[in-house]
Amino acid sequence: MDDEEVPATLRRLWGRAGRPRRGPKPALSTDRIVRTAADLADAEGLGAVSMARVADVLGCTAMALYRHVESKDELLALLADHIAEPLTMPEHAGDWRSGLEAWTRAQIDAALARPWFLELPLAAARIGPNRVRWMEEAFAVLAEVDLRGDEKLAVVGLLAQHVLAEARVQLETTLAAADDVRRRRGLPADTPLSELDPAEVTAANPMHDFETVLHDLAAPGDYPHLKAALADMPAPVLTGARDPDAEIDLGLGLVLDGVEAYVRARSAGPPPRPPGDGTVGGPRHHGSRDDRIGDRPAG
Incomplete structure (x- = not known):
């Protein structure tokens, strides 16, 4: 495919757009615009990011930005890739499970x-070089795992979805707790989270x-299984002494337990057929015993 056939946003993401042909060498660049927008989002939230506001920070007109970024939607797409730029693979034990956990x-x-990342529309998540580089790290971890390419992609996709879900829960519950603390203390609504007592925010989750x-409002005989589970929880969970890191570790551990079980099942028998042929993952799969992962397909 020729560069001209590739959407302009993707060309800009991959540095293939070139600079405008007419006029003097521009003082602006796509990279400078994106970094300014990211700094603005860090300081004031994604809602503060607009072409006009970014131009104001850069000391130019909004029209000048359009020579490098064609719309706000494209700017958001560039931001979605930019946020992956600083990601680096942490040290880990060297096995695939610890690698995926890290x-x-x-x-x-x-x-x-950078909580504004969660406000970016999914449509903004175009395939840029920073995101691809980060995906490469996951595939490097899985290089020696006996899975097909599509299965590895499914594992990476599952973990990416877990990231979004876990981060959203942690962030939104923290923000709700912070709002509650501000209201109870009579603080301005824009009081930064960093100025609030962390223990008080945790307790207000x-x-x-x-x-x-369940304990005070629900009828005594209702929801017996939920109440039994609550009665079996450690006291810190119920008294407000939450440990978000422990919660993240537990959730991620459960996901990786499932991946590990799948890998073991794959090493014990022939691979399942690709989706769509009536076996595991296919639209005609009905969950018959012989079609389960690790069992030999029927027939």
Whole structure:
């Protein structure tokens, strides 16, 4: 495919757009615009990012930006790739499971450090070089694992979805707790989270209302299984002394347990057929015993 046939946004992401042919060498660049937008989002949130506002910070007109970024939608696409730029693979034990754990935790930490990332529309997530480089890290970890390419891609996709879900839960519950603390203390709504007492924010986490509702408001005979589970929880969970890192570790561990079980099953028998042929993952699969992962397909 010729460069001219590739969408302009992808060409810019991959540095293939070139600079404008007419006029003097521009003082602006796509990279400078994107970094300015990211700094603005870090300081004031994604809602503050607009072509006009970025231009104001750069000391130019909004029209000058359009020579390098054709729209706000494209700017968001560039931001979605930019946020992966600083990601680096942490040290780990060297096996594939610890590697995937480190890879996933690094993304969760990055998302929590720049919460505006979670506000980016999914449509903005174009395939840029920073995201591809980070995917390469995961595939390097899986290089010696006995899975097909499509299965490895499914594992990476599953973990990427876990990142979004886990980061969103951690972030939104923390923000809700911070709002509650501000209201109770009569603080301005824009008081930074960093200026609030971390212990007070943790104790105000709305997830703790769950136990209160079941214990104090629900009828005694209702929801017996939930109440039994709550009665079996460690006291810190119910008193507000949450450990977000432990919660993340537990959730990620459960996901990786499933991946590990799948890998073991694959090494014990022939691979399942590709999706669509009536076996595992295909639209005609009905969950028959012989079609389960690790069992020999029927027939």
